[in-house]
Amino acid sequence: YALYDTWLQRGYTLSESMKTVLSQAVLLSEDQQLEFCMKEYIRGVRRMFGAEVQQVPKEQAGVLLGTLEQAAKCLPQDGKTPGAEGFRIYENGGHIAVVGADRSGLLYGIYRLLMLLAQGKLPENADICETPAVQVRALNHWDNMSGQIERGYAGESIFFKDEDFCFEEQRVVDYARMLASVGINTLTINNVNVHQTETFLISERFLPKLARIADLFRPFGIRLLVSINFASPMRIGGLATSDPLDEGVQHWWERQTELIYRWIPDLCGFLVKADSEHEPGPYQYGRNHADGANMLARALKPYGGIVMWRCFVYDCAQDWRNQKIDRPRAAYDNFVPLDGQFADNVILQVKNGPYDFQVREPVTPLFGAMKQTHLALEVQVTQEYTGQQRDLCSLLPLWQDVLQFDTKRPGTVADMFGSQITAMAGVANIGKSECWTGHPLAQVNLYGFGRLSWNPALTPEEITDEYVKLAFGSDPEVTGKIADILQRSYPAYEDYTSPLGLCWMVNPGYHYGPNVEGYEYTRWGTYLRATCREVGIDRTAAGTGYTTQYAPENDTLFSNTDTCPEKLLLFFHRLPYSYKLHDGRTILQYIYDTRFHGEEEAEAMAAEWDTLKDKIAPSLYEAVAERFGMQLENAREWRDVVNTYFYRHTGIADEKGRKIYK
Ligand code: BDP
Numbered sequence: 001y002a003l004y005d006t007w008l009q010r011g012y013t014l015s016e017s018m019k020t021v022l023s024q025a026v027l028l029s030e031d032q033q034l035e036f037c038m039k040e041y042i043r044g045v046r047r048m049f050g051a052e053v054q055q056v057p058k059e060q061a062g063v064l065l066g067t068l069e070q071a072a073k074c075l076p077q078d079g080k081t082p083g084a085e086g087f088r089i090y091e092n093g094g095h096i097a098v099v100g101a102d103r104s105g106l107l108y109g110i111y112r113l114l115m116l117l118a119q120g121k122l123p124e125n126a127d128i129c130e131t132p133a134v135q136v137r138a139l140n141h142w143d144n145m146s147g148q149i150e151r152g153y154a155g156e157s158i159f160f161k162d163e164d165f166c167f168e169e170q171r172v173v174d175y176a177r178m179l180a181s182v183g184i185n186t187l188t189i190n191n192v193n194v195h196q197t198e199t200f201l202i203s204e205r206f207l208p209k210l211a212r213i214a215d216l217f218r219p220f221g222i223r224l225l226v227s228i229n230f231a232s233p234m235r236i237g238g239l240a241t242s243d244p245l246d247e248g249v250q251h252w253w254e255r256q257t258e259l260i261y262r263w264i265p266d267l268c269g270f271l272v273k274a275d276s277e278h279e280p281g282p283y284q285y286g287r288n289h290a291d292g293a294n295m296l297a298r299a300l301k302p303y304g305g306i307v308m309w310r311c312f313v314y315d316c317a318q319d320w321r322n323q324k325i326d327r328p329r330a331a332y333d334n335f336v337p338l339d340g341q342f343a344d345n346v347i348l349q350v351k352n353g354p355y356d357f358q359v360r361e362p363v364t365p366l367f368g369a370m371k372q373t374h375l376a377l378e379v380q381v382t383q384e385y386t387g388q389q390r391d392l393c394s395l396l397p398l399w400q401d402v403l404q405f406d407t408k409r410p411g412t413v414a415d416m417f418g419s420q421i422t423a424m425a426g427v428a429n430i431g432k433s434e435c436w437t438g439h440p441l442a443q444v445n446l447y448g449f450g451r452l453s454w455n456p457a458l459t460p461e462e463i464t465d466e467y468v469k470l471a472f473g474s475d476p477e478v479t480g481k482i483a484d485i486l487q488r489s490y491p492a493y494e495d496y497t498s499p500l501g502l503c504w505m506v507n508p509g510y511h512y513g514p515n516v517e518g519y520e521y522t523r524w525g526t527y528l529r530a531t532c533r534e535v536g537i538d539r540t541a542a543g544t545g546y547t548t549q550y551a552p553e554n555d556t557l558f559s560n561t562d563t564c565p566e567k568l569l570l571f572f573h574r575l576p577y578s579y580k581l582h583d584g585r586t587i588l589q590y591i592y593d594t595r596f597h598g599e600e601e602a603e604a605m606a607a608e609w610d611t612l613k614d615k616i617a618p619s620l621y622e623a624v625a626e627r628f629g630m631q632l633e634n635a636r637e638w639r640d641v642v643n644t645y646f647y648r649h650t651g652i653a654d655e656k657g658r659k660i661y662k
Contacts, residue, residue, distance in 0.1 A: 001617040003435035006178055006443050007470035012048050012118040019051040021094055022117075026058055028066030028074075036219045037106045038065060040177075044114040064097040067106055071099040085185070085221075086131030089113050091124075101131070104185065104221035108132075111181040119469040130455070133414075136347065136376065136423035137453040138186035138225060138308070139179065139446075140271065141430070145190070145197045151382050153389035154431030154438035159189045163197045165209040172216045175430070180220035182450025186423075187222050189213060192273040192310065194229035201226055202260050203236050211263040223268040225308060230272060230292065231280040232256070243285035244295035253299040261303045269305035270296055271349070276313045289313070289334065290341040297343035307343075308376060308423065311335050311350045311366065318525050326537070326544035327525030328354035332365050336549075340372040347423050349376040352402045354546070355526065357385050357427075358503035359494050360567055362558070363402050365549035367416060368409025376423035377402070377413065381449045385503075388512045389429065389438035391631040392489040392605065392624075396448045396460035403456045408551035414456035424453035439627050440620055443471065444486055460487065478615050485605045492605065494567075495598025496638040499591045501571030502528055502536065505642060513634060514641040528570075532649045535577065535587070536570035547572065577650050591646055592654045595639040602628075602635040 001009060014022075022045050027038045041063075042053040056062050064074050068081065074097040075090055082088050082101040087109030090097045098113055100106025112130075116122040142150040147161035158175065159167050179187065190198045200206055214224045233239040233252040243249055260267060274281030274292055282292035293309040300307060314330035331354060342348065348370070353361030357380040367375065379399055380386075387393040403414040413421070426449040429437050437443050448463045464486050468479040497505070497514070504526040507515040519526045528535055539546035540559040547555045557563050558572045566581055577588040585593065606628035613621050643660045647653065654660055 001473070001620060003440055003619055003623065004174075006436060007115070007447055007467055008044075008048065008178065008181060009118075009471065009473070010047050011050060013120070013474055014049045014051070014117060018117065019049060021096060022049070022063060023051055023053055024056045024060065024062030025053050026056055026060065026062045026064050028058060028064060028070040033103050034065075034067070034106065037100075037103065037110055040107060041065060041110045041114075044110065048114055048118055061095065064095070064099075065106060065110065066097075067100045067102055071097060075099060080127075080129045082129055083131035084135070086129070087112065088129040089116075089122075089126055090128075091122075091126040096126075107180060107221055108183055115181065115466070115470060119466060120474065121469075132183055132454045133417040133456055134422055134424050134453060136186050136268070136306070136308075136425075137184050137450065138188065138268075138376070138423060138425040139184050139381070139428045139449070140188045140192065140227075140378075140425055141428045142191040142193070142382070143189060144195060145201075149431055150191050150193060151380075151384040151427070152429075152431050153383060154429060154436060154442075155433040156431055158430065158432055159213065165206070165213070167213070169216060172213065175436075176217045176220040176222055178436075178446075179222060179450065182447055183454035184450050185221050185223065186225050186268050187217060188225045188227055188271050190227045192227050192271060193277070193279060194227050194273075196235075198227070199229040199232055199235045202228060202232065202256060204259070207260065207263040214264045214267070218266065223266055224264060225268040225271050225306075226260075227271045227273070228296075229280065230274045230282070241285070242280060244282050244287050244291045245285070250295055250298070253296060257299040257303065257305070261305075265303075267303070267305060269300050269307055269345070271308045271310070272296065273310045273312065276310065277316055288338060290338045293346045293348075294341075294343045297345045301343075301345055304345075306345045306347060308347050308349045308425065309342075310378070311348050312356070314525065316525070317523055320521070320523055320525065320527065324544060325525070326539065326546055328361075328539070329544065329546050329549065330354075332369065332549045335366065335373075336369050338373075339370040342373050344374075347374040347376045349378045349423070349425055351378045351380075352399075355503065359386055359398075359498040360501050360503065360571070362501075362568055362571060363405040363407070363413060367413050367421065368407035368411075368551065369549070371420065374422045375416075375420055376425050377421055378425045378427070379449065381426040381445050382429040383442065383445070385506065385511055386490075387493055387631070387634075389442045390512070390627055391493055391602075391634055392439060392441055392485065392627065393493045394441075394448070394460070394464065394486040394489045395445045396452075396463055397487075397490045399448070399452055400460050403452065406554075408553045417456050424449075424456075426453070435623065440623050441482070441486060443467070472616065472620075475615060478612060481608055481612055485608055488601055488605055492598050492601035492635075495594040495601060496635045496642075497598070499570070499594050499642075500536075500566060500587065501568040503571070504528070514638045516642060516645040529574070530646075530649060532651070533576055534574055536572075536574040538574040539572045543574070577646070577652065588646060588650055588652055589655055592643055592656075592658070592660070595643050596658055599632075599635040599639045602631050606632060 085104045086101045087105045098109040143157035145160040147156045231242045237252045275283040296307045311331045505516045508518040547558045
């Protein structure tokens with residue numbers, strides 16, 4: 001077991017007969033592009049199963065690798081054909097064929113075959129035909145060229161240092177393989193906040209090095225999407241304006257884009273954070289987001305490039321005294337009026353919730369509301385608000401809640417994949433740490449992000465089961481316990497941090513640890529408004545009106561305290577502490593109970609981990625045990641600080657008489 005090898009370990013068990021089947025392979029093409037796939041197959045079989053593969057000519061029998069064009073004959077003509085980037089794995093009488101719809105599909109099919117075998121899960125007479133649910137499956141690094149990573153909890157950047165590129169090619173290649181093995185096809189290596197040096201990534205100063213990175217990822221079917229600064233025409237070009245309707249600005253972008261594509265002909269496009277948290281954007285010139293995005297889209301169009309334009313836009317200088325201004329309304333208010341105005345190669349990238357990657361938020365009302373615009377679902381794989389890779393928190397249940405939310409416009413978020421939602425983006429949790437993710441078990445979040453962007457119907461249980469079998473081998477006691485710990489981790493974290501949808505009780509700035517009023521009297525629009533009697537914000541039509549941004553059925557659902565999902569009750573409502581929940585508990589008692597329960601769960605998970613001590617690699621045991629130590633301290637602090645806060649405000653003691661600091 002090696003922390004570094006994540007879910008692609010060495011030495012999985014495989015029967016001798018299967019090893020024999022794998023040991024001869026035929027590539028049904030002389031296309032150089034496909035030879036790389038064969039190399040990956042040979043390498044994978046050797047590393048993962050310790051078997052040598054001989055590439056044999058077409059006339060001989062062996063595992064067949066090819067694309068639909070060449071390999072259609074090997075498949076039954078039953079109309080089951082994978083779509084773009086998809087594959088079919090077909091076994092007949094001991095012969096296996098992996099057929100990709102295209103080159104990427106073949107590569108994904110090979111990885112899937114190897115990973116199924118490693119889990120002992122390749123069914124007999126397998127016939128697996130899959131097509132990814134969305135076209136763009138993107139990972140966004142928030143790496144700065146200083147080497148520091150914004151919201152990074154796994155060490156320094158694997159790409160940059162000291163305001164320049166700095167990378168180990170082998171590590172980048174290993175990373176590319178990891179990403180491709182779970183279907184990720186688009187990568188941004190620089191932060192959406194594009195600082196001074198990073199602005200020049202799209203200039204001749206850095207393009208040669210950026211192109212080298214693109215070369216390393218290309219064979220794995222991964223294209224780069226670069227974060228750009230909207231003010232580049234001024235900062236790089238020396239123009240007096242960055243107004244998107246200014247002809248000089250438009251020409252500048254056209255010329256610059258031409259230059260970029262000379263270096264990276266298959267660049268996916270630009271990722272843009274504009275008019276958000278002090279980043280420049282079209283509003284500065286009295287223009288709107290469509291003006292800004294479309295200008296870039298026109299420059300990219302001739303090269304087939306796209307713009308991923310983020311919707312994380314709100315007025316962070318808002319007046320916090322005004323109860324009517326409500327930050328969760330912002331994305332909808334800013335973007336829905338522009339539906340239909342965005343160019344076809346623009347995708348609006350929307351965070352899963354209306355706030356900002358909190359532990360519990362409702363799903364953004366944009367899904368379904370913008371029917372004539374391509375949308376991307378953005379989730380945060382890096383655990384900014386969810387324990388910072390010190391506390392264990394598998395995000396799969398959180399993402400499942402998002403994907404299965406019924407928008408009524410119509411269908412669930414997952415149902416919109418491939419039609420209204422054409423992309424999924426995750427903020428990366430990767431750095432130079434040995435296991436890539438700081439907390440070794442945080443790998444599950446990257447693994448799961450990739451798998452869900454491929455197939456949003458997968459359940460957390462299925463994904464967790466795949467991950468533990470791949471990462472931790474075949475001892476069912478080990479994998480069962482680790483799966484159990486992973487499944488409990490998000491509910492536990494929610495329990496000690498975020499009761500009933502009350503979020504933001506974190507230390508301002510770095511967002512770890514409790515600080516109930518840390519953001520209460522600031523301008524960020526993130527308030528609880530707790531008094532000695534009540535807590536929460538009324539977001540119904542009678543309050544801020546946020547609920548009216550949903551389909552009418554959901555407006556009603558959320559507006560009514562009886563039907564509002566309890567986990568979101570205080571997100572949508574302002575209620576007295578004495579308000580009774582469905583199980584008869586008061587809100588206050590629920591707050592006390594869940595804090596104690598969350599902390600107990602943290603202890604139980606740590607204890608369960610300890611029982612694995614002699615069964616797993618010491619490096620893994622130690623790394624996780626050390627983090628459980630930090631998690632326990634954190635969970636206790638959350639319990640005590642939040643309970644004390646509400647006890648002091650209400651003067652009402654815990655019914656069960658447990659210890660609350662007074
Ligand atoms: C917030 C982070 C901030 C990011 C911002 C974003 O705190 O560092 O720049 O999101 O998504 O959650 O742009």
